[in-house]
Amino acid sequence: MQTLQTDQITPEQLDELDKFARSDAGPELRDLLLSLSRCVRAGDELVIVDGDETITPSQAAERLGMSRTHLYKLLDRGEILSHRVGRDRRIRMRDLGEFEKQHQRDRRELAERFAHQRKTAAAANDEIADLL
Amino acid sequence: MSSGWESALPRRALADGRLMDLHPLSELPHPVVAKAVESFGADSADDNFVGPIASATRLRLLEIKQSQWRAGVWQDPDSGVCWLVVAGLAKGGHEDRDDVYKRVERENDAGDPRLWLPTEQDIRLLKQETGARLRTEWELEVQRAVLAALSAIHAGGHQRIDLDHPVPGQGSFARVDLTVTAVREDGYEADEVVVDINPESRYAGSDLLWQLTIRVLISIEPPEQRWDRFGDSYSNIGEPGAWTRRIEDLSALVQRGELAVSEPGTTCHYTHREHLAGKTINGEAVRALCGVYFVPSQDHQSMPRCPVCEERIAELPQ
Numbered sequence: 001m002q003t004l005q006t007d008q009i010t011p012e013q014l015d016e017l018d019k020f021a022r023s024d025a026g027p028e029l030r031d032l033l034l035s036l037s038r039c040v041r042a043g044d045e046l047v048i049v050d051g052d053e054t055i056t057p058s059q060a061a062e063r064l065g066m067s068r069t070h071l072y073k074l075l076d077r078g079e080i081l082s083h084r085v086g087r088d089r090r091i092r093m094r095d096l097g098e099f100e101k102q103h104q105r106d107r108r109e110l111a112e113r114f115a116h117q118r119k120t121a122a123a124a125n126d127e128i129a130d131l132l
Numbered sequence: 133m134s135s136g137w138e139s140a141l142p143r144r145a146l147a148d149g150r151l152m153d154l155h156p157l158s159e160l161p162h163p164v165v166a167k168a169v170e171s172f173g174a175d176s177a178d179d180n181f182v183g184p185i186a187s188a189t190r191l192r193l194l195e196i197k198q199s200q201w202r203a204g205v206w207q208d209p210d211s212g213v214c215w216l217v218v219a220g221l222a223k224g225g226h227e228d229r230d231d232v233y234k235r236v237e238r239e240n241d242a243g244d245p246r247l248w249l250p251t252e253q254d255i256r257l258l259k260q261e262t263g264a265r266l267r268t269e270w271e272l273e274v275q276r277a278v279l280a281a282l283s284a285i286h287a288g289g290h291q292r293i294d295l296d297h298p299v300p301g302q303g304s305f306a307r308v309d310l311t312v313t314a315v316r317e318d319g320y321e322a323d324e325v326v327v328d329i330n331p332e333s334r335y336a337g338s339d340l341l342w343q344l345t346i347r348v349l350i351s352i353e354p355p356e357q358r359w360d361r362f363g364d365s366y367s368n369i370g371e372p373g374a375w376t377r378r379i380e381d382l383s384a385l386v387q388r389g390e391l392a393v394s395e396p397g398t399t400c401h402y403t404h405r406e407h408l409a410g411k412t413i414n415g416e417a418v419r420a421l422c423g424v425y426f427v428p429s430q431d432h433q434s435m436p437r438c439p440v441c442e443e444r445i446a447e448l449p450q
Binding site for chain 2: 005007067102104107108109112113114115116117120122124125127128131132
């Protein structure tokens with residue numbers, strides 16, 4: 001596994017990359033480059049992993065900074081795909097990556113909801129008012 | 133009414149069309165409003181008005197007196213709600229053209245006195261106000277229920293809270309499951325809490341559901357950035373004994389009838405500069421170098437820097 005920091009890449013450089021991807025790259029390379037630049041623009045760090053590599057739930061919890069109990073619950077519910085090796089559970093990096101995309105979206109929304117509590121409260125008042 | 137206001141804010145809000153800022157209507161800062169509120173209580177037998185205003189012949193208006201101020205209250209026969217619909221100054225022994233009764237008389241005789249009645253907008257404002265009151269009472273109930281659950285499982289266990297809709301008669305709203313697990317392993321000790329929120333399907337994605345969610349989370353642990361989320365499932369990694377200690381603070385709030393307040397982050401983070409521009413204005417969250425999401429709105433100059441972010445920025449190639 002390799003983690004690449006993207007902080008030093010400027011928006012101008014990304015624009016250049018997009019321009020190249022749209023004009024000169026073939027369809028497959030274009031998709032790859034555009035999704036790469038999308039990730040960098042979103043401020044995500046890039047991690048290159050072998051998708052078939054597997055890790056244990058404890059390793060996954062540590063890597064995601066997530067509560068173990070929470071992770072086990074999500075595994076039990078099939079929110080994260082896993083398989084068993086003997087009695088132990090293993091998670092494919094590819095499946096963890098899929099989960100992580102949604103996880104990050106949800107965390108972002110929670111931060112926004114915390115920041116905009118007055119707006120939510122006013123909208124909730126309206127929802128109640130509609131029923132009166 | 134152009135004078136006698138104890139604060140300039142309501143008239144300014146009215147001029148700007150910011151009607152939501154007028155809430156609560158019954159607490160508008162004017163002596164005659166206060167007098168009207170005092171005069172019409174929950175029990176109509178105790179209502180305390182001077183009598184019907186004589187010059188209003190087409191609509192029954194009940195007179196309120198407060199020093200030089202006079203006001204007329206109309207009682208909605210359908211809902212029983214009392215509305216203060218006319219108000220003004222008593223002038224020149226009621227001979228002055230600007231005297232409130234003279235004005236009532238003119239409007240009564242010339243125009244349509246239904247003009248005085250509450251508009252759709254007025255009725256909506258009242259409903260929103262009632263909504264705000266029901267919501268606050270509901271949140272206090274949620275906070276009490278979380279305290280009861282936490283008191284039972286602070287060191288480990290599971291509790292379920294079944295919650296009705298804040299509007300009486302609307303039935304069930306959501307089920308909240310709280311699980312505390314004390315993890316004691318070599319190198320990792322924590323009291324982990326998981327909160328699962330299962331709304332009735334018609335309330336999924338509603339603002340009321342968000343209100344409930346935030347209320348449950350703040351009741352357990354006010355610092356916002358300590359919460360993790362996946363879908364309707366939330367978790368928090370507490371220090372051993374954290375939830376036992378929380379009970380005392382939460383009990384004090386419940387006893388005072390106050391709602392817990394969330395605590396935004398206390399450190400400032402590093403994030404990509406180019407992502408900041410629009411986000412501060414739109415109130416969108418950004419991801420910090422340390423992985424925390426935050427909405428960049430606070431005055432970050434005064435806050436200490438996040439140590440994890442500092443560590444990571446030091447690792448970056450220059």
